Amino acid sequence: MLRAAYIRFKQLLPRSLRNALSGINQRLFARRTIERKYGAWFDVDWRKKFRTMPDADWIAAYDAVWQNHHNNCTDETDAAMIIAALGGAPHQGLETNTERKHHVQSVLEVGCGAGSLAIAMAEAGFRVTCVDVSSEALRKAAERAQTLGLQGEREITWQQGFAEALPFADKSFDAITCCHTLEHVRDLETTVRELKRVARKRIVVVVPRQEYRLYAENYHTQFFSTPEQLSSAFGLPRSETRELNYVGRDNEFQDEALLYIGFVE
Numbered sequence: 001m002l003r004a005a006y007i008r009f010k011q012l013l014p015r016s017l018r019n020a021l022s023g024i025n026q027r028l029f030a031r032r033t034i035e036r037k038y039g040a041w042f043d044v045d046w047r048k049k050f051r052t053m054p055d056a057d058w059i060a061a062y063d064a065v066w067q068n069h070h071n072n073c074t075d076e077t078d079a080a081m082i083i084a085a086l087g088g089a090p091h092q093g094l095e096t097n098t099e100r101k102h103h104v105q106s107v108l109e110v111g112c113g114a115g116s117l118a119i120a121m122a123e124a125g126f127r128v129t130c131v132d133v134s135s136e137a138l139r140k141a142a143e144r145a146q147t148l149g150l151q152g153e154r155e156i157t158w159q160q161g162f163a164e165a166l167p168f169a170d171k172s173f174d175a176i177t178c179c180h181t182l183e184h185v186r187d188l189e190t191t192v193r194e195l196k197r198v199a200r201k202r203i204v205v206v207v208p209r210q211e212y213r214l215y216a217e218n219y220h221t222q223f224f225s226t227p228e229q230l231s232s233a234f235g236l237p238r239s240e241t242r243e244l245n246y247v248g249r250d251n252e253f254q255d256e257a258l259l260y261i262g263f264v265e
């Protein structure tokens with residue numbers, strides 16, 4: 001309640017004042033507040049060490065996140081928005097075979113977490129494959145999908161792996177979704193190259209709109225403060241970027257974000 005009021009109040013301030021307040025918080029309080037809030041499992045110094053962290057430690061850190069904290073950034077509204085960004089659910093309003101041929105049918109969800117978006121896409125009729133570094137996230141997501149009865153044609157394929165080295169052949173999927181995950185990767189350039197390599201038609205990305213801060217309640221490593229930063233990271237000749245605002249919505253994530261749709265073909 002108090003947090004929500006504070007977030008709304010901050011939204012009313014000009015960006016420069018918000019940044020100044022955040023700077024003061026970083027210097028004086030942030031590290032200690034985060035340590036007290038999360039305890040030993042959360043690595044408050046992540047941003048100082050992520051570049052040289054071995055893969056096994058990266059996986060263990062995200063497993064600990066999923067054991068201690070339920071993180072579900074993509075809510076139902078996002079899922080509807082992302083399905084629209086994919087061009088709509090498969091077969092929806094499509095008359096001819098040519099129309100169907102150009103439509104997205106298969107999707108790779110990169111950094112699926114607890115699987116909300118993957119499940120919504122499978123329910124909408126897409127063939128969905130998911131990849132995440134954390135076996136704990138994949139276990140939770142697969143359990144939810146099973147409880148919801150997603151079997152047969154709607155069954156989701158789950159695979160452990162890094163976004164920087166996707167375990168799939170070139171052009172394996174019509175579309176890639178990567179929502180609230182690109183800001184977590186160790187190497188942005190390699191990840192973007194991988195997303196473009198495995199996509200046939202579209203890449204849909206959601207990232208928070210953020211400035212760099214040393215201490216934060218998350219393991220973000222990449223920061224996007226303008227829509228241009230995102231479109232230039234992908235460098236696709238045709239793309240769209242939209243500005244989103246999640247403040248006041250029923251969502252764990254309470255901030256501004258960017259939606260990117262890149263057209264590969």
Ligand SMILES: C[S@@+](CC[C@H](N)C(=O)[O-])C[C@H]1O[C@@H](n2cnc3c(N)ncnc32)[C@H](O)[C@@H]1O
Nearest residue numbers: 062072073074111112113133134162163180184
């Ligand atoms: C904030 S969660 C987003 C989950 C989900 N996409 C959503 O919107 O609710 C970020 C996810 O990225 C995963 N992750 C972190 N680093 C990764 C990497 N290098 N490659 C693949 N997944 C990664 C984490 O395990 C976590 O599940």
